[in-house]
Amino acid sequence: MEYHIKKSERVYQGFFAMDRHTVEHDRFDGGSLTVTRENMERGDAAALLLYDPNADEVLLLEQFRIGPVLRNDNPWLVEIVAGIIDKGENAEEAVIRESREEAGFIPYETKFLGRYYTTPGGCSERIDLFLGLVDKNSPVGDGGGCDHEYEDIRLAWVSRQEALDMLDEGRIASGAPMLALLLAFGWKGVVGEED
Template sequence: MSKKNEISPPGAGLTVNDVEIVATEAAYQGFFQLSKYQLRHRLFAGGWTPVIEREMLERGHAAVLLPYDPVLDQVVMVEQFRLGAVETSEYPWLLELVAGIIEEGESAEDVARREAVEEAGLDVQQVELICSYLPSPGGCSERISLFIGQVDSSNAGGLHGLATEHEDIRVHVYRTEDALKLLETGKIDNAASIIGLQWLAMNHQRIRQQWLQTKLSDN
């Protein structure tokens, strides 16, 4: 038994090698793939589970970028329709960060920079990784790499997106304090945007001063 205040590491020594994939089949293949797994894994108390079945949405991995302008102290966000919000939201056009799926041969940072151009017309200068996380590991294999990127927001705005992908994206520019107010009042309710803006709230002064100093030294 662990001591009351002792912090035990997650996993208790278990690794991916303590999972046995018995069988996998594609249950559905469309824009995304739904896979059916038969598997078993070790138990914390020892031994193994019986073979269990799980479905997993295989949508690839994604890169997300919070575009931040340290000179004007502004963030750029994009607004677009999301089917997943229809059931629970009166307005299923969500305020989000720039994002895209990572294709084979691309790095997460490459995707973040490319999507900034496609979705918001922004060229990204410096970037910093905020975190890498699993948005819904109980039913989806996706991992998200979330960055903050230095941009010039002075001319940001308008409508963007690739017609070939049926994208209809409206760009918004907010003062940092106003974006954080939207977060506080629940107007921003998707995970990547919440995480990115909360990180900016905690690191605002540090990242702004760092990037402003870099900009001065480059000039």
């Protein structure tokens, strides 16, 4: 299967960029198709679930997000450390920097959990997920985010089980913490469950 980008143009540039691409790609039936698609470009990101294995607790962050406002949902989302990978950084360096800024911790060990596209139908952003091991009693700062980035972050240590319960009850509505918890700690299946 092959594709060819026939035309690309920038249609918006702000905090994010929007590009319009005309692409010809192979079809599964052997033919080809030419389509025009818009793609939001924001760069790649990395996210980190902080975990204290001695306390068996994870650090969750809560902050305001504009997306849920537009759906009349609660805009204060439960999340994990995350941020855009700056030029010259790799994903692990980015999450360690973000961990210091947002949570006040530097992990003594990081473990790669996986990589995923957030919304591949309209955005090229890819997120690398990590688990970061820390001692909750040894912060290196206050966390809470950076004033110059207009961040206002509340931090809460919760037991691993409480975090999984929050996931099960729908109190975590953001993809990165959902996937990080599932990849780090596993999850019960729903197929074949008795009601």
